[in-house]
Amino acid sequence: MRILTLSGSLRTRSTNGALLRAAQSLAAADGAETTSADIGGLPHFNPDLDAEGAVAPAPVAALRKSVAEADAVLLVSPEYAHGVPGVLKNALDWLVSSGEFIDRRVGVITASPSPTGGDYANAQLRETLRMMTGTVVEGACLMVGTIRSKLDSTTDEITDPVLTAQLTAALKALTAP
Numbered sequence: 001m002r003i004l005t006l007s008g009s010l011r012t013r014s015t016n017g018a019l020l021r022a023a024q025s026l027a028a029a030d031g032a033e034t035t036s037a038d039i040g041g042l043p044h045f046n047p048d049l050d051a052e053g054a055v056a057p058a059p060v061a062a063l064r065k066s067v068a069e070a071d072a073v074l075l076v077s078p079e080y081a082h083g084v085p086g087v088l089k090n091a092l093d094w095l096v097s098s099g100e101f102i103d104r105r106v107g108v109i110t111a112s113p114s115p116t117g118g119d120y121a122n123a124q125l126r127e128t129l130r131m132m133t134g135t136v137v138e139g140a141c142l143m144v145g146t147i148r149s150k151l152d153s154t155t156d157e158i159t160d161p162v163l164t165a166q167l168t169a170a171l172k173a174l175t176a177p
Contacts, residue, residue, distance in 0.1 A: 022164075026168050050094070
C-alpha cells in the first residue's frame, strides 16, 4: 500500500507535521510505503495555467503524479480562522479538474491547540474531497484537540497512548482492502 501524505502546515516545528511524521512511522511499521508531497512551492491556482492543452507547471505536475501513484492519501492539517489553510486548499484546487482523486481512498486528520481539534477544517476538507470524488474513509478521519499536550516538547513525538491507538486505527481503516 502506497500512502501519500500532505501537510496543511508549512511550519518546520508544526504540531501537525509531528502528527504526520508519527502517522508515517506507524504506517511504515505496518508495511505501508509513505511519501510526502511538498505543496509549499505550488503556484497560486490559476485556471488559465490549467486550461485545455496547457502544460501544468512542474510543481503541479509532480503533485498530480504523486497522487496518481498513491493508493491512498492522508491529509494532516491545522485549522486557520475556522477554515482550511490556504496552502492546502491551493493544492486541492490544482487537483480538482485533473482527476487524480477520483475513487482515491482519503483520510483527514486535523489537529489544533484548542479542544475541538479543528472540526471546521475537518468538515470542510471532507466535503471538498467528496466533491472531488475521493473516497473519504470515515474511520481514517480524526480531530485531535489540545495537540501540544500530547507531544513531547523537545522531540515532538507523540506521548499520548490514546492518540497513538487512534492514529493506528485510522491508518488501518485507510489501508483496509
